[in-house]
Amino acid sequence: MNISQILFGILTVLALVSALGVVVSKNPVYSVLCLIVTFFAISGHYILLNAQFLAIVNIIVYAGAIMVLFLFVIMLMNLNAEVEPQKSKILKFAGFIAGLCLFLVIVAALKNADEKTQTQATQLAGGDIGLIKNLGRALFNDYVLPFEISSVLFLSAMVGAVVIGKKE
Amino acid sequence: MSTVPLTHILFVSTALFFTGMYGLFTRRNMITMLMSIELILNSVNINFVAFNKYLFPQKMDGIFFSIFIVTIAAAEAAVAIAIIINLYRTHKSIDVDDATELKW
Numbered sequence: 001m002n003i004s005q006i007l008f009g010i011l012t013v014l015a016l017v018s019a020l021g022v023v024v025s026k027n028p029v030y031s032v033l034c035l036i037v038t039f040f041a042i043s044g045h046y047i048l049l050n051a052q053f054l055a056i057v058n059i060i061v062y063a064g065a066i067m068v069l070f071l072f073v074i075m076l077m078n079l080n081a082e083v084e085p086q087k088s089k090i091l092k093f094a095g096f097i098a099g100l101c102l103f104l105v106i107v108a109a110l111k112n113a114d115e116k117t118q119t120q121a122t123q124l125a126g127g128d129i130g131l132i133k134n135l136g137r138a139l140f141n142d143y144v145l146p147f148e149i150s151s152v153l154f155l156s157a158m159v160g161a162v163v164i165g166k167k168e
Numbered sequence: 169m170s171t172v173p174l175t176h177i178l179f180v181s182t183a184l185f186f187t188g189m190y191g192l193f194t195r196r197n198m199i200t201m202l203m204s205i206e207l208i209l210n211s212v213n214i215n216f217v218a219f220n221k222y223l224f225p226q227k228m229d230g231i232f233f234s235i236f237i238v239t240i241a242a243a244e245a246a247v248a249i250a251i252i253i254n255l256y257r258t259h260k261s262i263d264v265d266d267a268t269e270l271k272w
Contacts (some may be wrong), residue, residue, distance in 0.1 A: 008172045012180050019184055019207055023191030028199055035203050038184075042210050045180070048172070049217045051231050054238075058213075061238050066206070066245045073249055074199060077256055095193045103186045110178045130231055138228050146232075150239045157243035165250035167257075 004048055011048070015041035028074045032067055039063045051130040177218040184211035198252050198262040202245065209241050 014037065021034035039062045046055035128134065139147055188207030195201055213234040220230025252262055259266050 005172055008176065012176075015180065016183055016187070019187040022203055022207065023187055023195065023200075028197060031200055031203055035206065038207065039210070042184075042214060045177070045214060046217055049177070049214075049221045050225075051217045051220075051234070054213075054217065054231055054234050057235060057238060058210075061242055062206070062210075066242060069245065069249055070199060070203065073253065076253075077262065079197070079199070079262075092194050095190055099186045099190045099193075103182060106182050107179060110175060110182065113174050113178060129225065129228060135228060135231065139232070143232050146236060150236060153240065153243055157247050161246045161250040164247070164254055 007044070008048060011041045011044040014038075015045070028079050029071070032070050032074065035070075036063050036067050039067070046130075053130055053132050053135050174218060174222045177214065181211040181214040181218070184208075184214070196263050196265055198255070198264055201264070202248050202252075206241060206245070209237055213237055 018034045018037040022031045025031050043055040043058045185208055188204040191204035192201055216230040216233045255267060256262050
């Protein structure tokens with residue numbers, strides 16, 4: 001057990017417990033707060049996986065922008081546990097069993113994924129592959145077309161949000 | 169130095185995926201369903217980054233895919249919240265069972 005395995009275990013437990021909190025809690029505000037904890041744990045996973053820039057972007061975009069938007073909308077609509085619609089118990093039980101069965105099947109299929117990576121895992125690159133210098137160089141050479149297309153996508157999403165959201 | 173095996177990371181992302189799936193199927197609140205979708209997208213991101221590190225450590229394709237997924241998730245959340253606000257104005261509720269005009 002070295003330090004990265006211990007960190008991985010802590011982050012995994014944090015991510016899974018708070019993800020369960022998102023789908024279980026009755027109050028939507030608690031769901032949002034649990035989701036922010038999940039995003040921080042996932043960002044820790046990214047740092048352990050040599051993707052430091054992606055970890056920072058994840059915190060800024062998700063925990064900083066999207067979740068604040070969610071919180072504002074929830075507080076604007078004054079949602080709380082009393083008005084939260086609930087599904088029947090039997091449907092929840094059926095969803096749980098079906099999800100668990102598919103989960104077990106996929107985990108069994110992933111069981112021997114390690115054997116395929118044995119050859120490459122011994123020659124891992126240095127930890128600086130995910131830093132912004134390398135990423136920026138590749139982003140403006142190899143990925144410049146998707147980058148520009150995503151800017152057009154943002155423009156259309158912004159116009160669409162304004163058009164849908166404005167009063168009649 | 170022994171690293172974390174790939175199987176454990178894939179287990180985390182699969183568990184997150186099915187947690188999000190369960191939330192998507194059992195909750196009727198539109199905002200919580202949208203949050204479940206964000207959970208699912210993040211589990212996919214973990215998969216991309218993990219395979220990028222373990223299979224192609226010299227390349228950055230997985231990281232770029234994850235960055236573009238985060239970008240699209242932000243745009244999707246903005247449009248979805250605009251739709252939810254509009255629905256709340258007309259129906260005074262964000263229960264998906266109340267929005268049945270397009271059902272038949």
